[in-house]
Amino acid sequence: MQYADLFKSKRVSMDEIVREVKSGDNVYVHPGGATPLHLLRAFSEYARENLQDIDIYHILTFGQLDYMDPSFEGRVRHTAWFAGGNTRKAINEGRAQWVPVFLGEVPQLIYKRQVELDVVIIQVSPPDEHGFCSLGVGVDMTLAAVRMGKKVIAEVNPRQPRSLGDSFVHLSKIHKLVEVEHELDEMQSGEIGDVHRAVARHISGLVEDGDCMQMGIGAIPDATWLEIADRRDLGIHTEMFSDGAIDLLEKGVINGERKNLHQGKIVASFVLGSTRCYDYLHNNPLIEMHPTEYCNNPFIIQQNDNMVAVNSCLQIDLTGQVVSDNIGSRVYSGFGGQVDFIRGAAASKNGRPIIAFLSTGKGGSLSRIVSEHPQGYGITTTRADIHWVATEYGIVDLWGKTRRQRARALIDLAHPDYREGLQEDAIKLGLI
């Protein structure tokens, strides 16, 4: 109760809170499931008439972002550290900017004042009896933003889970707050098909009892959790935690007992998934949330033996160069934590970094294994970093292999319709 007065003194209306943003400000927005949707809607309305030269920074956010509309030109510009469905078009039309950056290093952009944040917009859980609000589903780089921003304004939402770990912001740090109540946006995984299960079966062949897992969201990770449901004592050290792992946690398959670091705990930086997943996070001492400069730091990741990191890509060439964030000159997503975890898992004792994907895209009309990336494609994971590669046709380890060995192995992982063409190209290129 002692913080009730402090809470009241900071509580304002939506109309009032958006006035905290002034023309020329650099603004940070809490991403993912924590996207402060109501406050952003009110901010957009206010900015449309009253503000100019606002720069907004964030990674993947959810929902409709009105300020991405072309009509906001000159008023609000966006810089993405990771693109999503609601920002991709603006980036590719040149109305927004995109930064290639490792997720584990985004907080350093803030701490090193590469970006000076004037206003930080967050969504937090209601304060506890000590006056601490939780950053809930997203600690990521938001903790850095809260520490470094000149002004923090917050949506306080009782639907925001009270996550534990390094996830707390004291009321005294919040300049103004507005009370809201809305469900967090959910991110649903794609449906698991036979082809995803086939990839997952190959991955599962590498997963041993006691391994420490990092997996993203999507049908391949979800299928992989199903395939490894008979293992014992699995652990998790990940940037993103999602629904796929919950059944295994409830069955005790994942218990973190053999982790070297944070034994018995799941370590994650943000949670993206369904309401079930967000509810599971609430007040759960099993899950420790940490910022990405910690979770994604390869020197931290490697301290867990037996790290298995499973990430995906859009395209790979026959030498093992991985493209995950772009389709040529078009930005698709971002570096995220892919390289952070590949490097961390590679350095972990008995670690296994895996890039897993379906062999074709666009309904089978293109091969994701290509002889060469066309001009304009940017490499996300280099061919020196690549280790295991999995498709529905198998799994191979490219690490330390020659170009010839890699080309042969990758042709075997391609869809049969494309193997002959790849073989011919590989000969022309002198790879085999």
Ligand code: COA
């Ligand atoms: N060229 C053109 N389009 C391609 C393609 C290619 N080589 N490969 C795939 N696509 C298409 C797919 O067909 C799909 O389009 P559709 O839905 O119209 O069919 C779309 O691109 C996305 O492909 P999909 O396989 O569904 O992607 P995904 O949602 O599983 O995401 C990545 C894959 C690589 C984009 C995503 O994992 C990513 O952004 N990774 C980088 C960040 C990272 O790894 N972070 C760590 C884990 S959280």
